[in-house]
Amino acid sequence: ITQGLKWMFNPESPFYIKPRLQSDFLSWLWKFRGACNETNVRKALPVLSALNAASLDLFDELAAMEGVQFNFEKKGVVEIFSTRKGFEKAVKDAQRLQEFGIEHKILKSDDLVHYTQGMRTTAQSGIFFPGDAHLIPDRFVLQLAQQIEKQGVRLLTSVEVLGFETSGRRVTAVKTTRGDIYAEEIILAGGAWSAKMARELRIKLFIEPAKGYSVTFKRPPGCTSTPIMLAESKVVLTPMDDMLRFAGTLELAGFDLSINKRRLLAILKAVPSYLPDIDPDALELIEIWRGLRPCSPDGLPYLGRPRRYDNVIIATGHGMKGISLAPITGKIVSQFAAGETPKLDLTTLSLERFN
Numbered sequence: 001i002t003q004g005l006k007w008m009f010n011p012e013s014p015f016y017i018k019p020r021l022q023s024d025f026l027s028w029l030w031k032f033r034g035a036c037n038e039t040n041v042r043k044a045l046p047v048l049s050a051l052n053a054a055s056l057d058l059f060d061e062l063a064a065m066e067g068v069q070f071n072f073e074k075k076g077v078v079e080i081f082s083t084r085k086g087f088e089k090a091v092k093d094a095q096r097l098q099e100f101g102i103e104h105k106i107l108k109s110d111d112l113v114h115y116t117q118g119m120r121t122t123a124q125s126g127i128f129f130p131g132d133a134h135l136i137p138d139r140f141v142l143q144l145a146q147q148i149e150k151q152g153v154r155l156l157t158s159v160e161v162l163g164f165e166t167s168g169r170r171v172t173a174v175k176t177t178r179g180d181i182y183a184e185e186i187i188l189a190g191g192a193w194s195a196k197m198a199r200e201l202r203i204k205l206f207i208e209p210a211k212g213y214s215v216t217f218k219r220p221p222g223c224t225s226t227p228i229m230l231a232e233s234k235v236v237l238t239p240m241d242d243m244l245r246f247a248g249t250l251e252l253a254g255f256d257l258s259i260n261k262r263r264l265l266a267i268l269k270a271v272p273s274y275l276p277d278i279d280p281d282a283l284e285l286i287e288i289w290r291g292l293r294p295c296s297p298d299g300l301p302y303l304g305r306p307r308r309y310d311n312v313i314i315a316t317g318h319g320m321k322g323i324s325l326a327p328i329t330g331k332i333v334s335q336f337a338a339g340e341t342p343k344l345d346l347t348t349l350s351l352e353r354f355n
């Protein structure tokens with residue numbers, strides 16, 4: 001809490017909550033506070049690690065598909081630390097993750113240069129997670145979209161959902177800016193906007209948009225090919241093909257998509273403070289981006305059928321893990337749609353868990 005409060009009043013901090021008296025937001029915060037305890041972490045870790053492992057296997061299958069290339073690389077991730085306190089806390093967390101099959105290796109300062117692949121670092125210690133993987137998210141989505149279109153799926157883009165038509169326990173039509181769409185099965189997966197959409201169906205979901213930024217540059221020569229997390233700054237560096245992406249910040253500021261320049265600059269400033277060989281001013285900028293993560297109060301997705309309807313599936317609330325968990329989420333949704341029971345126990349992801 002002390003760290004959170006310090007961050008609240010620091011305009012360059014990686015975490016920010018915009019104070020506001022909106023009942024939905026206050027209710028979300030209250031549930032978030034309730035979820036921040038050991039019991040909940042113990043409940044969340046087994047399901048998250050099982051979903052993660054299943055997703056990694058599915059990524060392998062997707063990456064092996066002919067004609068698909070989204071630069072999926074299983075190189076692990078290195079977390080590097082500038083403070084002893086940060087390192088010691090992370091070691092405890094890593095040991096807990098180990099119980100759920102997530103391997104790690106503790107790195108002393110002499111080991112670091114091997115993992116940064118020759119780049120100098122001011123960090124004193126690190127942790128390597130060999131099981132991690134990375135990809136180019138927009139390429140991943142586009143390539144899969146192209147594949148399913150080839151298989152006859154019709155994708156409608158730039159169409160906004162305005163509401164639904166229902167009859168008894170069924171949703172009969174989706175009302176959109178391009179007319180009504182009739183369907184046998186409706187999948188509600190609207191990211192941070194899912195709570196608004198679900199409200200149209202009189203379903204209560206607690207989701208807050210959490211804004212984050214990324215800045216993508218041309219990858220400089222000699223740059224590492226393994227992603228690096230700058231622990232205390234909460235910034236992640238991801239090499240992606242010929243690009244290098246810096247990402248970070250979590251702002252709970254509603255649906256405001258404006259770019260806060262000070263927080264963006266803080267991301268850029270953090271990088272050379274850990275890795276002096278990278279000078280953002282000398283890099284060629286490709287894109288500044290921001291997005292809204294769909295965050296549930298307990299950090300777990302919502303996945304399942306709502307009690308009220310027989311032909312609706314909800315898949316949302318993936319927070320910071322929406323790309324990692326995309327394949328297994330898709331698989332589980334398809335199992336629900338086919339009337340099968342998913343193998344994984346999804347009780348902890350129930351849509352009604354906060355009601």
Ligand SMILES: Cc1cc2nc3c(=O)[nH]c(=O)nc-3n(C[C@H](O)[C@H](O)[C@H](O)COP(=O)(O)OP(=O)(O)OC[C@H]3O[C@@H](n4cnc5c(N)ncnc54)[C@H](O)[C@@H]3O)c2cc1C
Nearest residue numbers: 160161190191193212213247291318319320321322323324
């Ligand atoms: C800076 C940053 C870094 C991240 N890094 C990672 C990472 O390393 N790994 C990871 O796994 N995840 C990461 N994430 C999180 C990940 O991006 C999200 O979890 C994921 O995008 C959620 O997917 P989604 O499909 O649920 O929602 P979204 O991707 O937000 O998609 C929802 C879609 O619904 C559309 N929509 C909204 N309202 C309507 C409407 N009324 N009608 C029609 N369409 C509508 C929106 O336009 C949007 O296209 C990161 C996010 C950010 C911001």
